Amino acid sequence: MGFFAGCLILYVLGGPRVMGSDIPAWQAVLPVLVLCTATAFRSALPPLAVAVGTVTVTVEMTSSGGLGPVLIYTDLLYAAALYGAQWLCRVLQFGTVAVTIATTVTLVAISDRSEGVTTGVIVAMLLISPVWTGLLIRNHKERADAERERAAQINRLAELDRKTVLQTERTRMARELHDLVANHLSAIAIHSSAVLSLTEAKRAAETAAEAGGDAEGTSTVRVKADDDPILQALAVIRENSVQGLAEMRRMVVLLRSDRGVDDDWDRPQLNALGALVEQARPAADAAALTLDTEFPDQFPEVSSVIEVTAYRIVQEALTNVLKHASAGRVRIRCQAGAEQLTITVDSPLARPDPRTRQHPVERLARGAGAGLTGMSERAALVGGVFDAGPDRTAPGRWRVRAVLPLTQNS
Secondary structure (H helix, E strand, O other): HHHHHHHHHHHHHHHHHHHHHOOOHHHHHHHHHHHHHHHHHOOHHHHHHHHHHHHHHHHHHHHHHOOHHHHHHHHHHHHHHHHOOHHHHHHHHHHHHHHHHEEEEHHHHHHOOOHHHHHHHHOOOOOOHHHHHHHHHHHHHHHHHHHHHHHHHHHHHHHHHHHHHHHHHHHHHHHHHHHHHHHHHHHHHHHHHHHHHHHHHHHHHHHHHOOOOOOOOOOOOOOHHHHHHHHHHHHHHOOOOOHHHHHHHHHHHHHHHHOOOOOOOOOOOOOEEEEEEEEHHHHHOOEEEEEEEEEEOOOOOOOOOHHHHHHHHHHHHHHHHHHHHHHOOEEEEEOOOEEEEEEEEEOOOOOOOOOEEHHHHHHHHHHHHHHHHHHHHHHHHHHOEEEEOOOOOOOOOOEEEEEEEEEOOO
């Protein structure tokens, strides 16, 4: 539409001097309309657009020699050089140069030399210039596309190298965990099971001997672990070592797989906090600790990150209680609100060590460098708040408190 309107303006302003000889309006408008139609598919079908334009301009130049169709034809040549196939670009390059040379030589031979050269320069500007301009822009565009593809390929290779290095490191960590930690846990589980069996057999034999029976005939008599603190401690050691070994093996499998660390695979759940506390009760009973829990009947739906963070904080706090707290009552509470989850674990402070006269707070702080730091980092990563220290409202007690947002995205 723009070309058509421009040619009409040229015709109105210039008349025969611009549009060629004094011809009817329809005869001047018809080739312009054909060329404007060809521009509609110049990028989709460049060969057809150039062919239609070449025939139309040739007929127009032999009849009236208007300027408007020639201007539209230059745009067709530019579009063909920019969007056309390689063979079409080569044809346009050699064809426009050949037409320009032929026209110049012919005009110089049949007319004045200066006029022929001037006309040849004009023909070169109308034919060669748009083709070379289109080729120049095409080359820049292809070069830019090649650079973008090269950059994308480099990014893909870098990402592949990063994943390879990460997987190699995870495999190395899995190998170290399996060869070192898992083997030690296996040894603990095997030896504790063997000692437990031997101790049970010895206790049964002693019981039978005291009853006047035959030790060989009563070797099948067993003593319950609840009746003997030594058996109870051995059972706890065996249970925890077996459980730790199972978790270690699952961690080795996860590290050796190609799944991401944020995969929802075998992650702790808030509903399993009760089972976690029950597993710690035998060790707590041996340390004269009474575990009281206050959990919701049903925990709200939270993201996997919040769930893992809350579970690990309770687990670490409970571990510290078993290691450092003195005899007494331990309260473990989880309160779920509309926007946050509050975890509180308070326990009796440990008594001073009579050998070093070290204050219990100092001993807790020195011995919990990794535990408290890990809990604090876990809470901070999800945008929560964590604090641990002596409870100001209840002297003689140690409190661990974490407030985690429930709106954290996984």
